[in-house]
Each structure stands twice: as structure tokens, then as C-alpha cells.
Amino acid sequence: MPIGLANIGWKMYMVNASWDIVIVFLIAFFWVETKGKTLEEIDAIFEGHKHSNVPDVELVRTGQEKLDIAAMEQQIEDEVVQMKGKKSE
Structure with missing residues (x-):
């Protein structure tokens, strides 16, 4: 901005405003809405x-x-044991 202001003066504000307008349109058309989605859904989108x-x-x-709670608990316990084993090494 300082170089542009020094070279073209107040017209630099017009250049900056034009760029801002272009960016607003790009965001409006290409921004991906992720509100209310889980991390897995966002992963699938991107x-x-x-x-x-x-x-x-x-x-x-x-x-x-359905969720298999027993299998999930066993997996968590296995991961905890592995982490404790790595920590003691």
C-alpha cells in the first residue's frame, strides 16, 4: 500500500476497493459452508x-x-496400554 500510494496516490484506494469486491464475490460463490457438520462430514466434503x-x-x-460400545472401549484401553508402554521406554 505505501508504494502504491506514493506512485498513484488516491487511485490506490480504488485498486484496493476493486480487489476487495472481487474477493467478496469469490467467497460468496466458492466458500464451503461447514456450520452444523461433524468433522467426518467436513472431511468427506474436502x-x-x-x-x-x-x-x-x-x-x-x-x-x-448401531455403535459397538464394548469394541470401542476395548480399542481405547488398548491404545492407552500402548501409549503407557511407549512412555516407559
Whole structure:
């Protein structure tokens, strides 16, 4: 901005305003709305597929998919044991 102001004076404000208008239109048309989505849904939007095996929250909430709580607890316990083993090494 200082160089532009020194070279073209007040016209630099017009250049800056024009750039701001272009950016506003780009954001309005290409911004991806992520409000209200889970991390898994956002991952699928940006990457094209989910990277986790966690079922979608909406499917669990509506009863279309079930969670195996015992398997999840066992997986957490295994990870804790592995982390403790690495920490003591």
C-alpha cells in the first residue's frame, strides 16, 4: 500500500476497493459452508471420502446404524496400554 500510494496516490484506494469486491464475490460463490457438520462430514466434503471408520452421527441418531460400545472401549484401553508402554521406554 505505501508504494502504491506514493506512485498513484488516491487511485490506490480504488485498486484496493476493486480487489476487495472481487474477493467478496469469490467467497460468496466458492466458500464451503461447514456450520452444523461433524468433522467426518467436513472431511468427506474436502477430501471426497471419510478417513475414519466412525459411523455418521445422523445415522446413529436415527437408529439406522448401531455403535459397538464394548469394541470401542476395548480399542481405547488398548491404545492407552500402548501409549503407557511407549512412555516407559
